[in-house]
Amino acid sequence: MGRPPCCEKTGVKKGPWTPEEDLVLVSYVQDHGPGNWRAVPTNTGLMRCSKSCRLRWTNYLRPGIKRGNFSDQEEKLIIHLQALLGNRWAAIASYLPDRTDNDIKNFWNTHLKKKLSRMDAGGDGAGAGGAVARSGRSAAPKGQWERRLQTDIHTARQALREALSLDPALPLAKTEPQPLPLLMPQPAPAQPSQAAYASSAENIARLLEGWMRPGTGSAGKASSGSRSSASAVSGGEGASASHSSTPGGSTGTSKAEDAGPVPAFSMLESWLLDDGMGHGDAGLMGVPLADPCEFF
DNA sequence: AAATTGGTCAACCGCAATAAA
DNA sequence: TTTTATTGCGGTTGACCAATT
Secondary structure, three states, rough: OOOOOOOOOOOOOOOOOOOOHHHHHHHHHHHHHHOOHHHHHHHHHHOOOHHHHHHHHHHHHHOOOOOOOOOHHHHHHHHHHHHHHOOHHHHHOOOOOOOOHHHHHHHHHHHHHHHHHHHHHHHOOOOOOHHHHHHOOOOOOOHHHHHHHHHHHHHHHHHHHHHHHHOOOOOOOOOOOOOOHHOOOOOOOOOOOOHHHHHHHHHHHHHHOOOOOOOOOHHHOOOOOOOHHHHOHHHHHHHHHOOOOOOOOOOOOOOOOOOOOOHHHHHHHHHOOOOOOOOHHHHHHOOOOHHHHHHO
């Protein structure tokens, strides 16, 4: 049958958002909460498709978003999470509060990929790089599937172990597992260029601060609705958990919304740090791998 | 000073998953 | 159980800006 694209209707505007449109969207979300994006264009008069509205909100207007200037810790974390999870940006973003998956994806594509390939060229791409390179999908003969799985998991495990232990700034993991996001005091990002419009967005975000009831919730308010609650705003700390789904990955994972990023990562860490290494089977049980094939 | 090149990032597109009817 | 509607995700594109020639 084939469902028509959401934006097939005539008169749907595309391209960059104007500050006016942003304001309209923000004030609508302010009144109604995020979610039910379908209704946004009709109720606001915005000539944008619902998808575009949602994207604009989650990637740009949502309060608490940090932009640009990835710290070293963030960088390392992304590299290693990418080695572990593959290109599941939403899952990776769930470990980086205030970062959007789009932002991380862009950062990966523009900076890290090159950086890693440079490292690869200059020698053996230590750890993550290698894992990343290998994580490209290639049709491996069935017989090798298991072996490669174990190899890659081992590599990823080492990579993440390094990431967790290397960084002095990250007091984590060695002793007690903690949710990563809390471990990373984020330096305030200076906005070099692009600041002009970004700052206007920040202003918009500030407008929302009053709306973001501390503690309660936006989460609570957003909880109306079924899946919309997942994307519900969240602002502030909750923000990260909001736009991205579960760390389990975008697809394949049953919506384990109850298990937020934090527990998932704790599980990951305990798996990682578990000394029963090398006995893949047992270890694998706890691995948040939605689909082992993702490692190939 | 103008033209070209390369980098960055916001936004779009298509597909998949899931909920609702 | 099947169909339809909606949302979420990842890949990709294209516009903009800065650096270089």
